[in-house]
Amino acid sequence: MINKRVTTLLGSSLLSLSISLAAQAQNSDSFIIDDIRIDGLQRISPGVMFGLLPISVGDQMQPGMAGQIIRSVTESQYFEEIEVAREGDVLLITVLERPSVSEINISGNDVLETEDILNNMREAEIYEGGIFTRSTLEAISQGIQEVYSSRGRYGTTVDIEVTEQPRNRVAIDMTVNEGEESRIQGVNIVGNQTYQSDELKDLMELGTKPWWLPLSRRDRYSREQLEGDLENLTSYYLDNGYARFNIDSTPVAITPDNEDIYITINVSEGQQYQISNVDLVGDLVNAESLLRAYTLVGPGQSFSQALITASEEYMTQILGNLGYAFATVEGVPEINDEDQTVEVIFYVDPGARTYVNRINYAGNLSTADDVLRREMRQLESAPASSQQIELSKVRLERLGYFSTVEVDTVEVPGTTDQIDVNFDVQEQSFGSVSFSVGSGGGGNWFIATDLQAENFLGTGKTVSVGLNRSYYSSSANFSYVDPYYTPDGVSRGFSVYAQKQDGFLNVSSFSTTSYGAAVNFAYPISEIEQIGFNFGFGHTELSAYGSSAQEIRRSPTLFDGVDRYIISEANTNPWNGPLSDAVTAPLSDLPEEYKYQTGAPGFIDKYGREFDNFTFSTNWIRNTLNRGQLATRGTFQQAQFEFSVPGSDLEYYRLTYNADYYKPLFGDDWVFHLRGNLGYGDGYGDTDELPFFQNFFAGGLTFNGVVRGFEENSLGPQSTPPVVLETGFTELATDENGNVLVGESGHANSFVRDSGAYLTVPVPDANGDPLLDENGNPVLQLATTTYQFDRDRDNFGGNFVTAGSMELLFPLPFVTDRSRVRSSVFFDVGNVFSTDCTTQQSLERNCSDFSIDELRYSVGVGVTYLSPFGPLTFYLAKPFTRGEEDDTKSFDFTIGAGF
Incomplete structure (x- = not known):
């Protein structure tokens, strides 16, 4: 920021006595130095001083060597005065050290940070504990003024006061008067004929402030910004064929009061040039046809420097993929002014073919190296490929274990054809842990613990354990997935579960006792696709109450013991x-x-209470997301088909499809996100409907039906209250x-x-x-009566779900690590439907087949934070369509789910 201007000050600091003594020593006879004595040292050690001398004990002192001694010692800038004398055969050197800086105080600066000023003073070797040089300090003062001038503050002054202190020290007090910013009052472009001035000014960041943007800083002058604007103008002309375009001068005029700035840009457009020929020269490593395929310029096109630069980058990348990591491609335009044409010659220098010596990892404090190494597509001892190195980086990002992944290639010292590939990762939370215990009174106690670790103990394996116990529910589950069961990436997992749940005072109340197990495999079919298979068994026992919905059990029913x-x-x-x-x-x-035993039969009436089902499912996943968690670009698609094997007690199937699409708008901070969820299920064979406990749900952050602004699982068909005998x-x-x-x-x-x-x-x-x-x-x-505990009916789910979301992801201010925090404004739509609505549901209008009129919509804002305990999601939402029975929820938060 501040130019380093250090000059050697001797002049008055070298006494006339030392000069005369030096001259006398030069004219005296030579002698053998028996000893060297140095006087005047305070902070500088004798060892440092003897290291500066061009002579040592035992050397012969020749005429003229005193001047050499003075020059050598003076160049160190440690000393203010130096004397050289002789006492017999002893060389006597007397010095006066320059003062040291004891403290530096800076005040009055707002535009420039104090730390930046101190850092630049240190570069000029002015710092606390360092040697004080007034000439350097004056250069720093001038440099600070130049920096302020480059930012449009021409009235800035810097006052410096140096205070002497005991023990040859000084204190520096620097007061900066920044003054007022000068404002741009006009930008004038002279010499342009092809393009209007207003069109060219739109390419510039600097200019006059628009009247409708009172807070705009467009009129704040900055030399660096002006240089950037000039580069934009030059690129615009060069990219549109004006190969001889030139900016002749850019005078900046300042009014005497330093308040107003006027900028004039003098340009010479020249003529528009066409490309006459494109040639490739150099060592093309038998890949000329491939390199030409990525050449974006050709004969007959208008000259474009941007296309030439892009061609250079593409060809360099192609050569990198072929193993030439240090390849260079330079496109040189040869201009023919007579016919306004340009011949473009690409000079190709592939260099030596490069091989990977070692692949190193840093930052993985918990994750084992093997977990990272198995994601590598670039192998050690193989030719270095830019494509394979980048693909390896992307695969690490998709794991979801790391918030950032950086890769760097370093040439192996002493070689010209080997590099080391260094991956630097930053680990983030890749699971969630929770434990809770308590009591709600009246015996409503509970204890719950859940562990979800996607990188268990750094092994890359996923382990999930859950134990829950309360007055109405008991459950235990365990699952395990090894993503690299085989070295070629076939994954294997298994899960077991057992659960007993009782429902009370619920319109659609029922209880289940279930247990089961499953084993799954997934096979990669490309770098971004895999297909999986799951085989499972589940045993389910249903129990219904007098308050169970008519869809579960026919009502009314006779009571036991009443005859x-x-x-x-x-x-x-x-x-x-x-x-x-x-x-x-x-x-x-x-x-x-x-006896009122003629009501429509419910699920239990038709299929019984106890079921043994063998299930099989297959799924297809295509993933091009850039990160495993909180992605910002790419797509994700998952399709799954699940069915119970023929011969099971219940025969049914389910189809689901989920998709995400991320498109960066401005870097990775502003991102457009689309999400869609579809699901359909039905019975087959002897089962006429999808079992109700396999229904889809929507509302809140439900996986298959995210519609924020509504209660969790609250949308769609509702149960029919039972009819009860009195x-x-x-x-x-x-x-x-x-x-x-x-x-x-x-x-x-x-x-x-x-x-x-x-x-x-x-x-x-x-x-x-x-x-x-x-x-x-x-x-x-x-006699009968309708049993309903309260006015709200329970959601019953349906066999068809559709939901979608459109989001604009934006950065939160004052958040530096944006890989762990996501915020968005969203528009959600969706609902659950049923193609098997019962007659009673249809009569009571609490169930419908798919209809656009029945979709629910909401808007809102949300934030997800990757905490050490798993993703925390908060949202505020406002539904703007809702049914009479819909339950809304404007604010909610969850642990373990994100968007």
Whole structure:
């Protein structure tokens, strides 16, 4: 930043006495130096001083050598004065050391950081503890003023005060008066004829400030920025055929008050040139046709320096892929001014073919070298390939274990054809660990622990362990995946699980007891694709309650132990007739059609309660993402087909497809992201529907149906509340002799039995009047009521899901490590549908087949942070379409899921 200007100051610092003594020593007779004595040293050690002398004890002192001694010692800049004298055969050297800098204080600077000023002073050898040189300090002052001037602050002054301190030390106090920034009031381009000035000014960062952008800094002058703008203008002309374009001068005028700046750019456009011929010369290593295929310029095209530069880069990369790591390609335009043509000659120098000596790794503190080495596509002792080295870097990034991966190639010392490839990685969280224990009161205790390690103990293997226990659920699971079961990248994994879950006070309540195991394999079919297979077995037992939804079990159903129905209620009021007990009859006497056993059968009614299923699934994955976590470019696609093997207790299949697309807009900070999820399932053979416990869900951050702004799993078809038979009847109270007990009012004492008999209601005829039997008595049927614990119905899921999201990823301010933090604004859409809606669901309008009108939409902002305990995701969302039964959730956060 500040030019280093150091000059040797002797002048007044060298006393006339030393000069005369030097002259006298030059004219005296020579002698053999018996000893050298140095006086005046304070900080400089004698060893350093003797190292500066061009002579030593035992040498012969010749005429003229005193001047050499003075010059040699003076060049070190350690000393202010030097005297050389002789006492017999002893050479006497007396010195006066320059002062040292004890402290440096800088004030008044805002534009330039104090650290930057101190660093540049250190480059000029002015620093605390160093030697003080006033001439260097003055050069620093001038350099600081020049830096401020280059940033449009022409009125900057620098005041320096040097204070002498004891023990030959000085303190430096520097006060900077930065002044005001000068503003650009005009930019004038002179000499342009082909392009309008306004068009050229649009290529520049500097210029006058637009009136509609009051906070713009476009009018803040910077010499570096002006140079960049001039390069933009030059490139624009050269890329459009003007091979002789030149910027003649760029005078910058400043008003006397240093407030306004006017910039003039004088240009010479010249004529537009065409390319007449393209030739390749040099050692083309038998790859001329391949190199020409990547040459972007050809005869008849307008001259373009940008295309020439791009061709150089492509050909250099091709040669690098062929093993010539130090290849150079230079495109030289030979201009013919007579016919305005340019012949482009590419000079190719492949250098020696390069081989990889060693591949080294740094930064992997937890991850074993073997985990990185097996991702290498560039091998040791093989020809170095730029393509294979870059592919190796990409594969490390896709692992998801590292936040950054840097690669560098270094020439092996003493060789011309070998390089070392050095990978430097920075590890990040590649799993999650959680443990919790507590109580909700009333015995609602729980204990839970989960471990998800995608790089278990640095081995590259994935291990997941979970143990959970609460008053309503118990589960245990374990899974293991070895991504390199074979050296060629075939992965193998297995999992086992056991779970028991009970549901209470839930409209679609049921309980399950299940256990199972699975083994899976995945085979790479290319660098970016793999196909996998999974074989599994699962045992499931279903239990339903009286409150279970009609889709799970037909309702109403008879209760165990209740085998009578009421013919007439008890009479406790003597004014209504004789006091009498309720009259009941055996349930077997009631015709079947009046027992309400004709409701549509539920899943349990059709398929039973206990199932053994063997499943097989295959999946295809194509991954070009640049990172395993929080990617910023590339695509990811996954398609899976899962089905239960014919002969299983339940026969069904499921198809899913998930895709992500990332497109950087401005570097890797501003990124456009599209995501889509599709899923469909159904039964086959003896199973007419997808089992309800295999349904898809949507809402919140559900894997197959992300629609933020709604409760987790809350969208789509809902369950139908069950119809429940009513029981209980009034019974008269009697004494020990069987006599009815009567109160003072004359009413019989009674009590209500909660069970023991079903309540009844008359069966209506076609007109709505009670239907009578042959004896004229009303025909009875069992009474029912709809059971619903609260107004909200539970989501039941469906066999078809569609969801998508459109996001703009943007950087958060003040966040330096953006590989661990992602923020976005998003638009989500999706819902769950069913192609097997029951009649009751359709009547109650809580289930529908796919319809665009039924899609749900939301907008919001979200943040994901890769914490040491796994991804933490927060979002704020606002739904702008919703159904009457939809449950919304404006804010949510999760652990272990990202977007």
